[in-house]
Amino acid sequence: MSPLGQSTALRLGIRDGLLMPFWMVFGSMIGFGSMARDAGFGLGVALGSSVGIWGLPGQVAMVELYAVGLPIFAIVVASSMANMRFMPMCVVLIPHFRGNSTAMRWRYLLAQMLSINIWTVFMRHGPGLAPEDRLPFYLGVSVTCLIGGVLGTTIGYVASGILPLYVTVSLVFLNPAYFVFVFSSVRYRNCIIAVILGALTGPLLYQVSPDWSVPATGVIAGTVAYYFDKWLEART
Amino acid sequence: MSFSDPWVVLVLCIAGTFVWRALGVAVASRIDISGALFQWFNCVAYAMLAGLITRVILIPSGTLAQTPDVDRITAMGIGLCVFFMARRNIFAGTGTAFLVFLCLTTARQFGIL
Numbered sequence: 001m002s003p004l005g006q007s008t009a010l011r012l013g014i015r016d017g018l019l020m021p022f023w024m025v026f027g028s029m030i031g032f033g034s035m036a037r038d039a040g041f042g043l044g045v046a047l048g049s050s051v052g053i054w055g056l057p058g059q060v061a062m063v064e065l066y067a068v069g070l071p072i073f074a075i076v077v078a079s080s081m082a083n084m085r086f087m088p089m090c091v092v093l094i095p096h097f098r099g100n101s102t103a104m105r106w107r108y109l110l111a112q113m114l115s116i117n118i119w120t121v122f123m124r125h126g127p128g129l130a131p132e133d134r135l136p137f138y139l140g141v142s143v144t145c146l147i148g149g150v151l152g153t154t155i156g157y158v159a160s161g162i163l164p165l166y167v168t169v170s171l172v173f174l175n176p177a178y179f180v181f182v183f184s185s186v187r188y189r190n191c192i193i194a195v196i197l198g199a200l201t202g203p204l205l206y207q208v209s210p211d212w213s214v215p216a217t218g219v220i221a222g223t224v225a226y227y228f229d230k231w232l233e234a235r236t
Numbered sequence: 237m238s239f240s241d242p243w244v245v246l247v248l249c250i251a252g253t254f255v256w257r258a259l260g261v262a263v264a265s266r267i268d269i270s271g272a273l274f275q276w277f278n279c280v281a282y283a284m285l286a287g288l289i290t291r292v293i294l295i296p297s298g299t300l301a302q303t304p305d306v307d308r309i310t311a312m313g314i315g316l317c318v319f320f321m322a323r324r325n326i327f328a329g330t331g332t333a334f335l336v337f338l339c340l341t342t343a344r345q346f347g348i349l
Contacts, residue, residue, distance in 0.1 A: 020327065031299050045242045052250035057288070060298050062249045072240055072248065080252030085288065088281035090260025095269045107265075111257040116285060165302070166341040172299045173308065173337050174330070179289045180312060181319050181329040186282065190275065194282035202287020203294045213291065218284030226279040 013140020031172035033156025058083035194225035311337035
């Protein structure tokens with residue numbers, strides 16, 4: 001693969017970001033913005049949460065639990081637990097920037113900018129790019145999504161109570177629906193097995209323990225998928 | 237500024253999520269990308285996200301919890317049919333699921349359903 005050059009890779013990232021992820025983030029953050037306002041937060045905190053936490057389950061946990069008046073320690077732990085997925089996501093993402101010293105120097109910042117929308121786009125197209133093109137591509141996608149997040153949160157906050165519920169709720173539905181199709185399009189066998197097993201296990205484990213269901217699903221379904229894939233490989 | 241000031245909560249929650257990101261980066265710098273451990277993390281990440289997404293659709297919290305299960309499942313079912321008929325077109329699948337869901341919730345709002 002020959003390098004595209006920084007500006008072409010950046011433009012490619014912005015284009016891929018605008019194609020779907022921008023609108024997904026925009027839609028779900030409209031829902032979050034109005035939720036944050038209903039919970040009594042200021043616009044500043046709502047925006048800070050979108051940009052800083054930058055992971056919807058953790059943001060929702062913070063807003064919901066603050067609104068019911070839980071102690072601060074419980075809020076922070078619940079919000080953090082809800083975003084545990086960033087750990088394996090970063091483990092899988094960051095090695096793709098090896099060979100680019102600038103990207104590696106700023107790797108903690110890149111990890112801070114990561115979201116599930118950005119991760120799925122990057123995992124589809126990033127690894128196929130030349131190593132020096134991956135950073136501008138990543139920045140193009142992630143900055144586009146961050147702008148969508150800021151705009152969505154602001155509009156949701158300001159228009160809270162103006163937008164009818166059936167519109168807001170449909171916008172919130174947009175992102176999880178999109179991910180179902182994104183994950184139905186994964187190409188490698190081990191990923192396909194992991195997605196199927198995870199999708200079956202996730203809702204079941206949630207009935208057992210809402211707090212631990214996401215990491216437990218990852219470890220259990222992921223481990224089974226890993227060994228099942230190895231077993232299939234050994235047979236052929 | 238009290239201890240339960242929203243800004244204090246926010247800063248602590250940002251740190252609470254960053255811990256996972258930083259831990260991931262720390263592991264990433266020691267991992268062999270062609271090794272078994274990396275492949276395992278890859279499976280864990282995909283399983284975790286797939287589990288989270290199906291849970292959000294089937295057992296949602298927040299705004300989505302106000303919609304009937306049958307609406308979300310119908311929208312996803314029709315969306316998946318279109319997705320596979322359109323040779324795995326993500327845009328077609330997402331658009332269909334969204335429109336079906338929007339129609340169902342709008343119909344309920346106006347008492348048609």
